[in-house]
Amino acid sequence: MSKINILGDNLPNMPWEDRPVGSKEVVWRYSANPVIPRNLLPTSNSIFNSAVVTFKDGYAGVFRCDDTNRRMRLHVGFSKDAINWQINEEPLKFECDDKEIGEWVYGYDPRVCFIEDRYYVTWCNGYHGPTIGVAYTYDFVTFHQLENAFLPFNRNGVMFPRKINGNFAMLSRPSDNGHTPFGDIFYSESPDMEFWGKHRHVMSPAPFEDSAWQCTKIGAGPIPIETSEGWLLIYHGVLASCNGFVYSFGSAILDLEEPWKVKYRSGPYLISPQKEYECMGDVPNVCFPCASLHDPATGRIAIYYGCADTVTGLAFGYIPEIIEFTKQKSL
Ligand code: BMA
Numbered sequence: 001m002s003k004i005n006i007l008g009d010n011l012p013n014m015p016w017e018d019r020p021v022g023s024k025e026v027v028w029r030y031s032a033n034p035v036i037p038r039n040l041l042p043t044s045n046s047i048f049n050s051a052v053v054t055f056k057d058g059y060a061g062v063f064r065c066d067d068t069n070r071r072m073r074l075h076v077g078f079s080k081d082a083i084n085w086q087i088n089e090e091p092l093k094f095e096c097d098d099k100e101i102g103e104w105v106y107g108y109d110p111r112v113c114f115i116e117d118r119y120y121v122t123w124c125n126g127y128h129g130p131t132i133g134v135a136y137t138y139d140f141v142t143f144h145q146l147e148n149a150f151l152p153f154n155r156n157g158v159m160f161p162r163k164i165n166g167n168f169a170m171l172s173r174p175s176d177n178g179h180t181p182f183g184d185i186f187y188s189e190s191p192d193m194e195f196w197g198k199h200r201h202v203m204s205p206a207p208f209e210d211s212a213w214q215c216t217k218i219g220a221g222p223i224p225i226e227t228s229e230g231w232l233l234i235y236h237g238v239l240a241s242c243n244g245f246v247y248s249f250g251s252a253i254l255d256l257e258e259p260w261k262v263k264y265r266s267g268p269y270l271i272s273p274q275k276e277y278e279c280m281g282d283v284p285n286v287c288f289p290c291a292s293l294h295d296p297a298t299g300r301i302a303i304y305y306g307c308a309d310t311v312t313g314l315a316f317g318y319i320p321e322i323i324e325f326t327k328q329k330s331l
Pocket of ligand 1: 108109247283286288307
């Protein structure tokens with residue numbers, strides 16, 4: 001395997017557990033999963049599909065906490081080790097210059113991306129149906145909400161960690177106002193984080209015959225990771241089974257300067273719902289990744305994923321191995 005260059009700051013203290021002895025899995029689960037229980041807050045029904053990043057000398061995150069009214073809310077949290085989290089009991093409140101945009105309806109499935117000097121949050125924002133909300137923060141205390149990136153209906157807005165072709169760049173997944181039985185990943189650019197255009201198609205669901213776990217719809221997961229092989233994208237894929245949707249995740253490698261061009265895409269999944277906490281919960285059979293941490297020096301990656309729309313799990317791997325797997329098993 002030739003040496004792969006991975007971008008990002010080194011993170012020697014990131015969460016980690018070695019591959020279990022005898023395991024041949026490319027990505028393996030943390031033995032202490034789930035890392036965030038559903039009732040971490042007195043008012044939480046479930047905590048899942050959440051975003052974590054490095055912040056100061058530790059970590060911060062934006063968490064999807066559905067409350068016991070079953071309202072979808074975002075909460076800020078902090079951690080020293082990225083495993084044990086203190087999540088604010090009060091939901092996150094965005095400051096917004098525009099009253100109409102700033103009116104809170106619901107929010108879920110956040111992603112957080114550090115670009116240049118600040119952290120951007122994107123989430124599925126209720127505005128006459130789901131669309132992509134955008135905000136930024138420097139300190140995880142004050143959040144400034146910007147214009148919604150797209151028209152409804154859209155989900156899974158995931159930013160790239162640097163400008164591409166001089167513009168901010170985002171993946172998204174146009175959808176419908178229900179549980180969307182279709183879905184392709186698209187790419188868009190913006191010069192100012194307000195006006196989005198230059199929309200390009202990235203990928204469609206795979207043919208059932210080739211890779212059934214991703215044959216109904218797909219959506220970007222964590223922030224893509226820049227490597228000398230291209231952007232490593234972890235994404236979820238959905239199979240419509242006779243028992244409902246099944247959410248797994250796999251990997252793709254996108255061209256560095258034209259990320260709508262897919263270089264490789266894994267046929268087999270990396271993780272599919274198999275453990276009890278992934279198969280049982282409010283929505284059974286869901287593994288839904290929204291964030292990762294990585295250490296370029298060792299190639300380690302920790303992937304945070306929602307389990308059964310109820311709790312949050314962690315999985316580990318080595319980026320060079322995931323890239324090799326993606327290339328070798330590409331569709
Ligand atoms: C999707 C989103 C996710 C959820 C998944 C499975 O449409 O709503 O938040 O994890 O369905 O219910």
